[in-house]
Amino acid sequence: MAAEAQYPFRSALVTGASSGIGEAMVELLAAAGVPTLAVARREDRLGALADRCPGVEVLAADLTSPEGLAAAAERAADADLVVNNAGFGTSGRFERLDADRLQREIALNVAALTRLSHAAVSAMVPRGRGYLLNVSSVVSFQPAPGLAVYAATKAFVTSLGESLHEEARGTGVHVTTLCPGLTRTEFISVSNSSGYQEHYPEVAWLTAEQVAAAGLRDVARGRALSVPGVLYKTMAAATGVLPRRVARRLSGLVQRT
């Protein structure tokens, strides 16, 4: 059995903790003895997580509501590690998608993440220590026809995170952006991307545990970007060297097949 990870975090807050990557992060943090606040909307799922993980407290909050976001922001100011992981996508052609849903996607992936990042960093800098881990995606590296708004929200997350990483240099605060590729979680059904299951080969899929472990390891090490898995590390590097025009066309072909 693998040894439990050791983390430098004194306490943690994880959003989107009721399933997938966020839930796996809470499990790893709890196993390492880090007191953790788990945030999401589904109270029953959070309760079950707290029951099986010692040291886990829960906050049921909708981060797209002003009250839910304010409650989480207040707690983010006290945490040594803040993980902005809650997020969702919407698959399909832009003009066919529900405009209200896209608005909620931007409210969660962009606005709530920015507010909680601000609450965290503005408390961490005067303390001279802290860790911020924002969950983006490999789709943030190029446009993604068929997932256009989602990719745009994640491009914002990666840009914000890389800028904050540099701003925080020398302050004792570490800002890391986690960019997973395809990961087996409820995201696939929530984002209406269930067709991906058959479309992409086994080798393309990461587990929530792999992604969670890589993100926590890389924020503890003070890395700017964390891209779990050799396949996605190679793809991210290739995107950087391919002309933008070629990367965009390839991405469009992948989404259409």
Ligand SMILES: NC(=O)c1ccc[n+]([C@@H]2O[C@H](COP(=O)([O-])OP(=O)(O)OC[C@H]3O[C@@H](n4cnc5c(N)ncnc54)[C@H](OP(=O)(O)O)[C@@H]3O)[C@@H](O)[C@H]2O)c1
């Ligand atoms: N799975 C992938 O292939 C993949 C790839 C790259 C990046 N990501 C990113 O990874 C992150 C985690 O996703 P996942 O794959 O673990 O998907 P997931 O299993 O669907 O988890 C999403 C989490 O976000 C929470 N959430 C959704 N809306 C919320 C709201 N309004 N307020 C508070 N919490 C909310 C959900 O909990 P409740 O419903 O209980 O609120 C859930 O805990 C997301 O940012 C996603 O974009 C995923």
